[in-house]
Amino acid sequence: MSTQTLYLIFFSGLFPLMFIGYIIGKTRAVGLRSEGIKMHSQPDQYGWFVALYTGLPIITIGVVGVFLYLFGIHAIPPFMLVSGALSAGAVALFFFFRNVAPQTRARDLVENFIKGMLLFASLISVMTTFGILLSIIFEALHFFQTQSLSYFLFGTEWAPDTAFLEGAGRSDVHAAQAKFGAVPIFAGTFYITLMAMILAVPVGLLSAIYMSEYATSKVRSQLKPFLEILAGIPTVVYGFFAALTIAPAVVKFFAIFGIEAQYQNALSSGIIMGVMIIPFISSLSDDVISAVPQSMRNGAYALGMNKAETIRFVVLPSAMPGIIASILLAVSRALGETMIVVMAAGLRPNLSWNPLEDMTTVTVKIVESLTGDQEFNNPLTLSAFALGFVLFVVTLIINIVSVSTIRRFHRKYKVSTL
Structure with missing residues (x-):
């Protein structure tokens, strides 16, 4: 039986x-209420109670089956898994239908179900992050078993040309040894990102101040869509x-100046990257x-401040946490550009x-x-996971610094407004 048929x-x-x-x-529930019995919840809430808790075991069994097949466990035939899930749903339908009674707190049970689904959605994002991190760490460890961690972090020469020979077991004693000094790569990453931020932060922040404080609603409605169009342009077009x-x-x-x-x-890469992240x-x-x-x-105007002083001493400090978050998003976007x-x-x-x-x-x-066609277990391929892990750590540090900065602005602003 095909997979499409099972899905159907x-x-x-x-x-x-x-x-x-x-x-x-x-x-x-409507029938019980018509008999004069006082119900805890509304009839439609009892309907949702039975519907949601009927679908819960079906979906649970289906998700468990998918995970088993993802990990290569084929203990239960697919058709039997689908049949068992639907059978469990039919039993749940009968059981929860019998529980439609005046004392059943259907409204609370439905709300608890929704809260559980929201919590599950939050856990998916968290577990996905941990899954990505663990997959990178395991492969990075394989790389550092064959290459020096200290040279990777502090070495200044990246020359992995002969790494595919080492991975295939055909390394030549006369061939130059592969070198994985990542300092030039990370230096280029931060250098280009810095040039992009030098352009994007002043232009983006000043344009935001103009649109929110000086521009009329008509001008703002016309300018903002044009700025946001920049965010939708494919990066390959920016590259061209x-x-x-x-x-x-x-x-x-520069030829003019010799x-x-x-x-x-x-x-040129930093300029265009800066233009790309201005909308963020x-x-x-x-x-x-x-x-x-x-x-x-x-209140600031009443105290005698002009518009520029109000923006500097009142508006920007109160909006600074959001501004820092937007700059952080732009930095992350620039670090990941290819x-x-x-x-x-x-x-x-x-x-x-x-x-x-x-x-x-x-x-x-x-x-x-x-x-390329190199082996997956050769040092050149595994170096990608080492680079990704270091980039992940750098991004994490940037996030931690930004969160601490945002909290400091929150405390300062809260104290100053008491």
Whole structure:
């Protein structure tokens, strides 16, 4: 029996049973109320009580079966699993229908069911994060069993050209040893991200202040959609624009002053990346600045402040937690960018302070390491997980610092407004 047929049987049994449970549960509650019996909840709440708790065992058995098959456990035939789930739902339908009684707290049970589903959804996101982290850690440990952790973190040369020979057991004693010094890669990542933030933070924040404090509602309604369009442009289009327009312009501009610039350079990548993340800062900052109560502005005006002083001393401090969150989102977006760097900055790990030279980033090397026909267990492939793990740790540190900063602003603002 095909998988599509099993899905059809499963869902064609789940929804009718839940629908029947709702109808008979509500009908029984209406019948009891018509007899003058005082019910704890409304009839439709009894219907939802029977429907939801009828579908719960069906969905639970189905999810457990899916997880078993994901982990390669085929102890129960699929058709028997589907039949057992629907049978359990039919038994649950009969049981909960019998529990439609005046003393049954259907409203509370339905609310508890909804809270449980919301908690389960929250746990899915948390467990997904832990699953990603554990999968990266395990593969990174395999990499560090063959390569030096200290050299990976502090080495300045990334040359993994012969790593595929080592993974295949065909390493030549005369061949150069593969080197995995990740400092040039992370330096390029942070350097390009820094250039992008130098452009994006002032432009994004000033545009947000203008739209929320100075622009009329008509101008704001016209400007904000144009800014948000930038967030929807594919990154490969930004990469084309950087490689074909910005990079040659940078080369010609510096040639005027007698400075040589490569056509693949970090500066053009940083400029375009900064343009790309401007909407993340401007749109979110505009929303949080607009959410500051007007009464606070009026109070500042009553104390003799002008508009600029009100924005500086009242509006921005109260909106600072949201502004920091928007900047953090932009930093995370810049750290994870790949296509713009590939097309505008190049693939070569280059430890240099010169923004007119080519550089590369962590995500580019991760993609490069995981593509091709090399063995999965060779050091070059496993280095992608080591790079990903370090990037994960760096992102975690940035989040921790930002959260502590946001809390400090909350405490300061709360104390200052007492």
